[in-house]
Structures are given as structure tokens and as C-alpha cells.
Amino acid sequence: MTQEELAERSGVSADVIRRLEQGRRSGAQLRTLGALARALDVRTSDLLSPDTELDHFDNGDTASLLDIRRILFPAFGADGIPDGAPSTAEGLAAQIDRVQVEHSRGLYQANLSDLTDLIPAVERHVRENPSPEAATLAARAYKILAEVLIQMRHDDLAQDVVKRSMAYAENASDPVLYALCAENAAWIMILHARFADAVATSLHLARLIEPPISSTDRQRLDAYGRMCVRASAAASRNADAGATAEAESLARAAAHRLGGGMVYQMRFGPAKLAIAESENAIVMGDPETALRIGQAVQLRGTPGKRHLLTMAEAQIATRDYAGALATLNGARTLAPEWLKHQRLGRRMVRDLLDVVPIRAARENGLADLAVDMGLRP
Structure with missing residues (x-):
């Protein structure tokens, strides 16, 4: 069946069908897919491949989540x-x-x-x-x-x-694994602006696995440090400087016992702590401190990529727009798919578009970055 024949049979325009087949049209409405399914004598679900992009207002997410939803x-x-x-x-x-x-x-x-x-x-x-x-x-x-x-x-x-x-x-x-799994609950609480709840949850988890002073259990120390850092992140967002400093102090003790330098690693240590302190500083309105602490961290590859957003945010706050753009472009080069999902990244690109003239944005690559993140320059 040609595109024109399918268009006539389904009532969907040939242009829409062409764009769907070429993958150039995101946001397909379910009623459009239903019309095509009836014309093809198949079920609508047969047209929902994992990469099918459904209309955000029509369905709210992509078809890639359908199988996960069936499991849950x-x-x-x-x-x-x-x-x-x-x-x-x-x-x-x-x-x-x-x-x-x-x-x-x-x-x-x-x-x-x-x-x-x-x-x-x-x-x-x-x-x-x-x-x-x-x-x-x-x-x-x-x-x-x-x-x-x-x-x-x-x-x-x-x-x-x-x-x-x-x-x-x-x-x-496994209490350590339990704490690491439960830490994601605190993360969600932060996203939902339940900052005090996130602090309480993180510190509760930290107490559950707090290692003895003489402990050399690196896995437990690592998890404990992560819980304290999560507590500090929630406290900083709650504008609670005292609780932020206290949680950072607990995390600092764990980082000291684990050792390591300022080259970022997946395990907890001084570099992860510095990243947390830098992010907390920008949240608390101190971009200069965020830059001072954060610039000492050395990233290697994609782990730690979130730190680039903190640095870009601090650069925007200090009006280093060129530096912020370079940092964001670095994040895009490092992890393009990840960057598209970052709320903070999208907000910063919009902020840069507000202060950079459109002609300059086209010349310095900001416009391309905006388009890549689904924003109109």
C-alpha cells in the first residue's frame, strides 16, 4: 500500500504519514495511530514500537515505557x-x-x-x-x-x-544495598520540593549504616558518605545553612577515611564531596565559592557529568556566558542523550538565550544547542 493509498483509506494526510515513516515527526497522537491501524487492519498497539514518540499532551510519554508499565x-x-x-x-x-x-x-x-x-x-x-x-x-x-x-x-x-x-x-x-536503593526516595522527595523530608530520610538511612570509627568497610563508608551528601543537597535547597554544613561535615569525615584525590571516581571520596559542596554553594546563592571548589575536580569520561551543569550555572551567575556555553557544549559532547533530559540544562540554555542576541547565538553555537535540546532559539 502506498502512502497516498494509506492516506485516503485512513483519513490521515500523506504528509503526516511520510513524516511518521521517516521518524521526523514526534508527538504522534493516539487517534492518528488508531486511524492508521484501522486502515491497515492491525491493532494500534502493533504500531507502538519502543521508539514511537507519542504526543506529550495526548499520552504523556513515549511508547518505550509501555512494557515497563505492564510489568509495574x-x-x-x-x-x-x-x-x-x-x-x-x-x-x-x-x-x-x-x-x-x-x-x-x-x-x-x-x-x-x-x-x-x-x-x-x-x-x-x-x-x-x-x-x-x-x-x-x-x-x-x-x-x-x-x-x-x-x-x-x-x-x-x-x-x-x-x-x-x-x-x-x-x-x-543487605542494609547497605537497602540504603542505596532507598536513597532514590530522598532524590524523588527533593524533586517534589519535600526538602525537610529528604533530609530526614537521608540522615535516617545514614544512621542505619553508620560505620564504627575503626571500620575499614569501604562499601559501608561509601554508602554512608552518599547518604550524608544527599542530606546536604536537600538541606541546601531548604535554605538551611546549618543542616547543610552539618551533613557536609559528616560526609567529609567519610571521604577522609576513604582517601583519594580530586580525580572523579564512581566511589565516594574527596572529589564527590567537592562536587556536592560546589552544588550546595550555588543553590545557597554563592556562585564564586561553587566555582572555587568545583574547578578543583577533574572529570574523566561521563561519570560526574552532572558537575558540568553546576559549573555552567555558576558561570551564568557570574555573567561568564561564553564560559557557560562552552561548559554546556562540553556536556553535550560528553553525554548528548543525558543532557536532553536535564531540567537544569534546559533552563540554563533558556537563560542564555535571554541574554545573548539571536545573531550571536547563531554564530557561537547557542542556537544549535537550543535546537538539540528541543528549545526554540
């Missing part, structure tokens, strides 16, 4: 977990490690695709092999899914995933 909220009479071949613990652990690497690079669409298969496989493994080890795998997988959903602005959906990850971590009898 299955049809009545179903459990949401499709049948599949058994998996080994070793194989699942390797898959989770690979997805974690993708996540650190900001490859969220790849994450969703992989997790759509991984979550059911892990659930089947837990059923067939109920054990703390299997529960650990499930907690880790759901933890990554929660963080992907939060980054993609589906934090309400992520709340259920956080609860699942916490339940599995509890079944695994």
Missing part, C-alpha cells in the same frame, strides 16, 4: 512477567553490570530497552531460586530502573520501583 501495573489476572528461558545468577549479574555502565553514560533509551528484558528475567530467577543472592540481583536491577525513570522525569512512576528495590534489598538482608 499488569492487567488484572496477569502478573506482568512474561514467560522466558531460565537465567543463571552469573549471567544476570553480568547483564546488570553492563546496564549500569550504560546508565553511567546517560544512555537511557538503551537502558529502558535492556531493562524491559532484564527485569522479567530477574523476577523469574527469584521465583525459581528464592535466595538472598537472587534478591540482591533484583534489588540492583530495580535500583537502576528507578534512576533511569527519575532522570527521564517519570519520578511518580519511579516511586513504585524504588519500593520494589527496597523490598528486595531487605529480603537480601
Whole structure:
């Protein structure tokens, strides 16, 4: 069937059909897909591939979340977990490690695709092999899914995933993993402006896993430092300088015991603490301190990329617009997909568009950056 024939049969314009086939039109309305499905004698769901972009006001998200939603909220009479071949613990652990690497690079669409298969496989493994080890795998997988959903602005959906990850971590009898999973609840609270609740939650988790003074348990120290940093982030957003400083002090003690330099690493240490202190400073209205502390951190690759947004925000606050643009372009080069999902990044691009003349924006690349992030220059 040609595009013209499909247009005539469905009542959808040939131009819209052409754009949909070429992937040049985001925001397809469900009624449009329904008309095409009737014309093709298929179900509307058959046209919903993972990369189908649905209209934001019509459906609110992309079709890539449909399978995840089926798992989290299955049809009545179903459990949401499709049948599949058994998996080994070793194989699942390797898959989770690979997805974690993708996540650190900001490859969220790849994450969703992989997790759509991984979550059911892990659930089947837990059923067939109920054990703390299997529960650990499930907690880790759901933890990554929660963080992907939060980054993609589906934090309400992520709340259920956080609860699942916490339940599995509890079944695994792993208090450190439980705290790391529960930390995402504090993150969501911050996004929902529940700052005092986020402080209380983070400090409660920190107390649950607080290591003894003589402890050399690096995993526990790492998690403890992260909880304290999360508490400081919430306190700074609540304009509570005292609570911010207190939480930073607790995190500083953990960073000192772990050691390490100012080259950013995934594990907690001085570099992660400096990044947190820099972000707290800009939140508290002190961009000069944010720059002074933050510029000492050395990033290597995509981990720590969020720090670039803090630096750009401080540069805008000190009217270093060229520096801010260079920093944002650096973030785009480093993790383009990740940057598109950052609310702060989009806000800063809009701020730059407000102060940079349109001609200059076209010449210095700001206009291109805006278009890439879905903004009109």
C-alpha cells in the first residue's frame, strides 16, 4: 500500500504519514495511530514500537515505557512477567553490570530497552531460586530502573520501583544495598520540593549504616558518605545553612577515611564531596565559592557529568556566558542523550538565550544547542 493509498483509506494526510515513516515527526497522537491501524487492519498497539514518540499532551510519554508499565501495573489476572528461558545468577549479574555502565553514560533509551528484558528475567530467577543472592540481583536491577525513570522525569512512576528495590534489598538482608536503593526516595522527595523530608530520610538511612570509627568497610563508608551528601543537597535547597554544613561535615569525615584525590571516581571520596559542596554553594546563592571548589575536580569520561551543569550555572551567575556555553557544549559532547533530559540544562540554555542576541547565538553555537535540546532559539 502506498502512502497516498494509506492516506485516503485512513483519513490521515500523506504528509503526516511520510513524516511518521521517516521518524521526523514526534508527538504522534493516539487517534492518528488508531486511524492508521484501522486502515491497515492491525491493532494500534502493533504500531507502538519502543521508539514511537507519542504526543506529550495526548499520552504523556513515549511508547518505550509501555512494557515497563505492564510489568509495574499488569492487567488484572496477569502478573506482568512474561514467560522466558531460565537465567543463571552469573549471567544476570553480568547483564546488570553492563546496564549500569550504560546508565553511567546517560544512555537511557538503551537502558529502558535492556531493562524491559532484564527485569522479567530477574523476577523469574527469584521465583525459581528464592535466595538472598537472587534478591540482591533484583534489588540492583530495580535500583537502576528507578534512576533511569527519575532522570527521564517519570519520578511518580519511579516511586513504585524504588519500593520494589527496597523490598528486595531487605529480603537480601543487605542494609547497605537497602540504603542505596532507598536513597532514590530522598532524590524523588527533593524533586517534589519535600526538602525537610529528604533530609530526614537521608540522615535516617545514614544512621542505619553508620560505620564504627575503626571500620575499614569501604562499601559501608561509601554508602554512608552518599547518604550524608544527599542530606546536604536537600538541606541546601531548604535554605538551611546549618543542616547543610552539618551533613557536609559528616560526609567529609567519610571521604577522609576513604582517601583519594580530586580525580572523579564512581566511589565516594574527596572529589564527590567537592562536587556536592560546589552544588550546595550555588543553590545557597554563592556562585564564586561553587566555582572555587568545583574547578578543583577533574572529570574523566561521563561519570560526574552532572558537575558540568553546576559549573555552567555558576558561570551564568557570574555573567561568564561564553564560559557557560562552552561548559554546556562540553556536556553535550560528553553525554548528548543525558543532557536532553536535564531540567537544569534546559533552563540554563533558556537563560542564555535571554541574554545573548539571536545573531550571536547563531554564530557561537547557542542556537544549535537550543535546537538539540528541543528549545526554540
